Amino acid sequence: MAQYVHQLAASSIALPSDIWVPITEGIKPVTSDIGSIGVYYDGLTGWAFSLEGYFKLSNNIIEYRDGASMYGSMSGWESLVEMGLSRSRGVELYVEKTSSALSGWVSYTLSKTERCFPSGYINAGNWFPYKYDRRHVLHLYADYSFSKTFDISASWSFMSGAWLTLPERSVAYMDSSNAEDAYVSYYYPSRNNYQLPPTHLLNVNLNLKKSTKHGCNYWSFCVYNVYNAMNPNLVYMYREQTGDNNQDRIIVKKTTYLPILPSFKYTYKF
DSSP states (O other), X not given: OEESEEEEOOSSOOSSOOEEEEXXXXXXXXEEEEEEEEEEEOOSTTEEEEEEEEEEEEEEEEEEOTTOOOOSOOTTGGGGEXXXXXXXXXEEEXXXXXXXXXXXXXXXXXXXXXXXXXXXXXXXXXXXXXTTOOXXXXXXXXXXXXXXXXXXXXXXXXXOOOEEOOOSEEEEEEETTEEEEEEEEEEOOSTTOEEOOOEEEEEEEEEEEEEOSSOEEEEEEEEESTTOOOOOSEEEEEEEEEEETTEEEEEXXXXXXXXXXEEEEEEEEO
């Protein structure tokens, strides 16, 4: 497979700040070799099972060099990135129940995605976890039909946290030529060295249907994030003074923008 646009993600923030950039004379397209093998079984009435393994090896993926970022102008972005390698592999398990009033499915994925930049400009040329490497992903869905006009469904998801590059410590120092100027230097042990907390949430949906002479009415009541899980949408850091040889402690904080959220939808078809 070949891809002629690149996804460029900043590793220092957790916001969806990714941008897409084209290939150029100096930036080659991504090329990938992908393989998978699976086993599928539906011989048990009302049930379906599948187990699949896969791998993906990619060349010419890009990331910002250590210490580089792009905010504001897009000018000169090619000089801020490096091309390297990516490897992904994983196993996916899927079980589905299709018969009777109660139906649903369960899926679980165990995977790992890493990147390496042999030039040495990123993470000293060593392999490191990709920003969106989610080691464990679990999805559960269930639907129960009380009648032809009334049903309720629920879904629950769990995902390992994404990865960020955060400093391990900082040191404040003075400029010898000007004692009034103070500077802060950060120490980063490696690329994507910090993993966010896992993300999990429960959604519940209730559907009502009523047919009339000229059409059909649909009511849908939904509650997103039923138990108000405080999943991290924004992660930021600040320095806390310790008074120990001018070294400050790095404190990481998270902010949640999507707590419990009810909604209602009405549809009329004629």
